[in-house]
Structure formats: structure tokens, C-alpha cells
Amino acid sequence: MDTRGRNVLQAxxxxxxxxxVEIISQKTEGPNPVLPSWLLSHTESRTRRTLLHFASERIPPDTDDKVQGMMPKELIYSQNEERKTAQEVFSENHKQMVKRCKNQLMEMRNVGN
Structure with missing residues (x-):
């Protein structure tokens, strides 16, 4: 755990x-894992965030896909304390980015005309 209470995979x-992330995931597998498998299924008790919630806050978006592939399937649609799935958190966190990109594309199109 780090000073913020996050386990090695969350950090x-x-x-x-x-x-x-991939190396840590591999170290939880096999007949003699070096790291405990609970790292992949850990849910914070206070916030109810899963690893996928952590990944949904990150850019690039492919972080989501990699984490989703390694965690237990039953946790993919888990909701945090705000009753939001990781996909909902991702959409909210990146709404402004999408809006800026759309505006930039519109500006580029207008400059080209």
C-alpha cells in the first residue's frame, strides 16, 4: 500500500x-503467483471503486480495455459510491475532452474552406 492507501496495482x-500493470497482472497468475490475486478484484470499502473505476479516470482510453480484461467479469458493471459504473465515470470525466476535440475539428473544417 502507498501513503494514500492504494495497493500496488491501483497506484x-x-x-x-x-x-x-501487465507485469503485475502476470505476477498474480499461475501455480505459484508472486502477488495475491485479490489485487485484481479489490474494491475500496469506502468508495466502492474497482480497478476499472481507477482506469476510467486515465487517458488513454485503452487503459480501460486492458484492466477490464484482467479483472473478474462479475466486477465489470460494479457501481461506486455514487452508483456509477466505470463506463459512466469514464464518460463524465472525458465529456469536456470530447467537446474540445469536436470544437477543434469544426474549427479545422472552417479554416479549410
Whole structure:
């Protein structure tokens, strides 16, 4: 756990380092895992956030797909304390980014005319 109470996988997802996320995931598998498998299914008791909720706050969006593939299927649609799935959190967090991109595309189209 780090000083914020996050386990090693949560902290790595938060940092956005996908290579390390994959290495940690691999270390939880096999007949003699080095790390405990509960890292993949851990849900914060206070906020009810899963690993996918952590990943949904990250850019690039493919972080979501990688984390979703390694966590237990029954947790994919889990809701946090605000009763939001990770997909809903992702959509909310990236709404402004999508709006800015749309505006930039419109500006580029207008400049080209």
C-alpha cells in the first residue's frame, strides 16, 4: 500500500504505466503467483471503486480495455459510491475532452474552406 492507501496495482493504474500493470497482472497468475490475486478484484470499502473505476479516470482510453480484461467479469458493471459504473465515470470525466476535440475539428473544417 502507498501513503494514500492504494495497493500496488491501483497506484500503477493511476500512474498510467500499462507495461507495469501487465507485469503485475502476470505476477498474480499461475501455480505459484508472486502477488495475491485479490489485487485484481479489490474494491475500496469506502468508495466502492474497482480497478476499472481507477482506469476510467486515465487517458488513454485503452487503459480501460486492458484492466477490464484482467479483472473478474462479475466486477465489470460494479457501481461506486455514487452508483456509477466505470463506463459512466469514464464518460463524465472525458465529456469536456470530447467537446474540445469536436470544437477543434469544426474549427479545422472552417479554416479549410
Amino acid at each position: 500503477t493504474i493511476k500512474s498510467g504505466n500499462l507495461e507495469i
